[in-house]
Amino acid sequence: MKSENTSKKLSWAKHQKRWFGKWHLYLGIIAGAIVAFVGVTGSILVFQDEIDRALNPNLFEIIAQKQKMPIEDIVPLIKKNYPSLKIDYLMLNNFKNPNEAYSVMNLKSGEETFINPYTGKTSGKRIHTSSFVHVVTELHRTLLIPVAGRYICGLASLCLLILAISGLRLWIPKKWKQLKSALTVRFSGSFKRQNYDWHNSLGFYSSPIVAILSLTGFSITFSTLVIPLLFLLSGKSPQGVAQLLGAKSAWHAQAVSLPLKEIVAAAKQKMPNADIGGIAFPADKTGTYRLDVVSGNLPKVGKREMLIVDQYTGKVLLNSRKDFPNVGNAYLSWLTPIHYGSFGGRPTQIIAIIAGLMPLALFITGFIIWWPRYKKQKKGKKRKTNESALEIPKVEKEPKQAKIETPLPKLGRYFLIQFKSGLKYAIIIIPISFIMGALYGLPSGIIIQPAIFVVAFSCIMVCLNFICALLSEIFNILFLLPFKKGSHRVTRYFALSTAFFVCYLAVYIVLLNTGLEVF
Numbered sequence: 229m230k231s232e233n234t235s236k237k238l239s240w241a242k243h244q245k246r247w248f249g250k251w252h253l254y255l256g257i258i259a260g261a262i263v264a265f266v267g268v269t270g271s272i273l274v275f276q277d278e279i280d281r282a283l284n285p286n287l288f289e290i291i292a293q294k295q296k297m298p299i300e301d302i303v304p305l306i307k308k309n310y311p312s313l314k315i316d317y318l319m320l321n322n323f324k325n326p327n328e329a330y331s332v333m334n335l336k337s338g339e340e341t342f343i344n345p346y347t348g349k350t351s352g353k354r355i356h357t358s359s360f361v362h363v364v365t366e367l368h369r370t371l372l373i374p375v376a377g378r379y380i381c382g383l384a385s386l387c388l389l390i391l392a393i394s395g396l397r398l399w400i401p402k403k404w405k406q407l408k409s410a411l412t413v414r415f416s417g418s419f420k421r422q423n424y425d426w427h428n429s430l431g432f433y434s435s436p437i438v439a440i441l442s443l444t445g446f447s448i449t450f451s452t453l454v455i456p457l458l459f460l461l462s463g464k465s466p467q468g469v470a471q472l473l474g475a476k477s478a479w480h481a482q483a484v485s486l487p488l489k490e491i492v493a494a495a496k497q498k499m500p501n502a503d504i505g506g507i508a509f510p511a512d513k514t515g516t517y518r519l520d521v522v523s524g525n526l527p528k529v530g531k532r533e534m535l536i537v538d539q540y541t542g543k544v545l546l547n548s549r550k551d552f553p554n555v556g557n558a559y560l561s562w563l564t565p566i567h568y569g570s571f572g573g574r575p576t577q578i579i580a581i582i583a584g585l586m587p588l589a590l591f592i593t594g595f596i597i598w599w600p601r602y603k604k605q606k607k608g609k610k611r612k613t614n615e616s617a618l619e620i621p622k623v624e625k626e627p628k629q630a631k632i633e634t635p636l637p638k639l640g641r642y643f644l645i646q647f648k649s650g651l652k653y654a655i656i657i658i659p660i661s662f663i664m665g666a667l668y669g670l671p672s673g674i675i676i677q678p679a680i681f682v683v684a685f686s687c688i689m690v691c692l693n694f695i696c697a698l699l700s701e702i703f704n705i706l707f708l709l710p711f712k713k714g715s716h717r718v719t720r721y722f723a724l725s726t727a728f729f730v731c732y733l734a735v736y737i738v739l740l741n742t743g744l745e746v747f
Contacts, residue, residue: 252394256594259387262371264588266384269368270441271584273361274568274577280361281328286352292326293346299504300489305348306332313341319506320345369449382449388442388587389689395431395590420596427593430586436664437583440682444567447559447685455559457688461736462553469556475536475545476514483540485510494542495519495535499549502533510539531561531747554744555684561747562681572672579668639709642716643723650727657728658735661686680743687732690725697725 272279281288297305299320306313317333329342329351340356343349356362370377401410411432413425447454456466477483488507495504499521508518517537536546548560565571569580665682666675701722708714 248394248397251390252398253598255387255391255394256591257598259384259391260587260591260594262380262384263388263391264591265371266368266381266445267388267441267584267587269364270445270568271581272364273368274570274580274584276361276365276568280359283360284354287342287354288328290327290329290344290346290351296326296345297348298492299507300487300492302330302343302345302348303488303507306343309348310341310350315509316511317506317508320504378449382446385442385445385449389439389446391590392431392435392439392442396435399428399432420600423593423596427590427597430589430593434583434586434590436667437579438586440664440668440678441567441580441583443682443685443689444563447563447688448567453692454685454688455556457691458555458559459553461687461691461733462555462740464553472536472546472551475516477510477516477538477540478543479513479540483513485539486542490542491517491519491537491539494537494544495521498535498544498547499523499533505532515539516545531557533557534560554740554747558677558681558684558744558747562677566668566678566681571678572669572674575671576668576674579671639716639719643719646720646723647727650724651731653724654728654731658683658731676743677746680739680746683732684736684739684744687736690728690732694725694729697722 299318303315303318306315313332314334314336315332316335319331319333330345332341332343333356334340338355338357339353340359341353342351344351366372369381371380373380399410401407409425410428413429414421417425455469459466459469492504496502502521502523504519505522506520508520510516517539519535519537521533521535523531523533534546534548535544537544548557552560562571567580569576569578661683662679665679668682669675669678700718704714704718704722708718
C-alpha cells in the first residue's frame with residue numbers, strides 16, 4: 229500500500245513539473261481565493277430575485293385587482309402624480325405576476341420607487357445601491373474595487389477556465405485500470421489521501437459546469453472584446469454594433485417628443501407577439517427609448533430582445549431580431565441565463581449553485597495538498613543552505629557526459645508537425661465542449677441551446693487566444709530568431725492555437741448557418 233501511494237505521489241509530482249501542472253499550481257495560488265469568493269457570491273445571485281423579494285416583501289408585493297394599467301397610460305399618470313420623480317428606467321418585475329409591483333429607477337441617485345400597476349401610485353421606496361442583492365452583485369462583479377475590480381473578476385473567470393482545463397489534464401490517469409480510483413474517494417485512506425481524492429473527484433465532476441460559468445463570466449466582463457468578434461465572425465463590420473447601440477434621436481429645434489403611446493405602438497408593430505419587460509427613457513435631447521422585449525414562456529425558454537426607438541419620429545433604429553447576427557441574439561438572450569442557471573428553471577439553478585461553490589471546495593482541498601509540500605520544499609532549501617555554510621569539502625566527481633539533444637526540425641516543418649497534433653486535440657475537444665453544454669441543460673430538458681452556445685462562445689475564446697499566439701510568434705520571428713534567441717515553444721503554441729482556430733471557426737460557421745437558428 230505504501231509503495232502504491234509513494235508511486236502515485238511521485239507521478240503527481242512529475243505532473244506538477246510539466247507546463248499544465250505549473251499553470252494549475254500557480255494560478256491556483258495566485259487567483260484561487262478570488263475565484264472562490266466570486267464563485268460563492270455567484271451562487272447567492274442564482275436566486276437573487278427570490279432573495280430580494282423575500283427580504284423586501286412590503287416593496288414588491290401588492291394586492292391584485294381587476295386589470296393592470298397599460299404601460300403607455302401608467303407612465304403619464306406617474307409623471308402627473310409625482311412630477312419630481314425622475315424616470316430613467318421602468319422595470320416591469322415579472323410582468324406576468326399579478327401580485328408584483330413595477331419599479332422606477334433613478335440612475336443618478338440610485339433611488340428605486342415601486343409603483344402599483346393597478347393604480348399608478350407608489351407603494352414604497354429604497355436606495356437600490358444599498359440593497360443586499362445589489363451589494364452582493366457588486367462584490368461578484370467588481371469586488372467593490374472601482375474600475376479595476378471588474379477586470380480583476382473577469383481575469384479570475386479566465387483563470388478558473390484554465391484551472392478547469394489544466395485540472396482535467398492532470399486528472400487523466402495513465403492506465404484504464406486507474407480510472408475507478410480517479411473517480412472515487414477512498415474513505416479507508418488517510419486524511420491526506422481522502423483530501424486528494426476529494427480534490428480530484430470534485431474537480432472532475434464539476435468541471436463541465438464550472439468551465440461554462442467561467443466562459444460566460446469572461447464574456448460578460450469583456451463584452452467590448454466579445455461582441456465585436458461576434459459581428460466579425462458573422463461577416464459584419466465590428467463598427468456596426470457601435471453604430472447600432474449608439475444610435476441617436478433626430479433632434480432639431482422644432483422637434484417634439486412623441487407620447488409614449490406611439491413609441492409602444494411602434495415597438496409592437498415590429499414585435500407583435502412580445503411583451504415589454506422594461507423601458508429605458510431618453511437621457512437627453514438626442515437620447516432614445518430602449519425597450520427590453522421578452523418573448524416565450526419564462527423562465528425556461530424566454531428570449532430577450534431589444535428595440536431602440538427615436539423619441540421624435542418613432543422610427544425603430546435598432547431591432548435586435550433583424551440587426552444582430554444569430555450568435556448576437558444568443559449573447560443577448562442566453563448569456564446571463566446560462567451564467568446564473570435560470571434558463572432551465574430550478575434544475576439548472578441548483579446545478580449553478582453547486583458549481584459556484586466548487587471553486588471554494590477545490591481551493592481548500594488544493595491548499596491542503598500544496599501547503600505540506602511547500603513547507604517540505606522550504607525545509608529542504610534551508611538544509612542545503614546550512615550545509616553549504618559548514619563548508620564541508622566535497623569529493624569531486626567525474627563530470628557527467630552532456631546529453632546529446634536531438635536537433636529540432638526547421639521552423640516551418642516544426643510548425644506543421646505541431647499543427648497536425650493541434651488538429652487531433654481540437655477534434656477531441658470540440659465534441660467535449662458540445663457535451664458539456666448538453667449536460668448542463670439535460671436535467672431541464674433543454675439540451676441543444678446550451679450545447680451550441682458553449683461551442684460558439686468557446687470559438688470566441690479560441691479566437692482571442694489565436695490573436696495572442698499570432699502576436700507572440702511575430703515577435704519571436706522578428707526580434708528573437710535573428711539573434712538566435714527564438715523559442716520553438718512559441719512556435720508550438722502558435723501552431724496549436726492555429727489548429728484550434730481553424731477547427732473551431734469551421735464548426736462555428738456551420739452552426740451559424742444551422743444550429744444557431746434555435747436562438
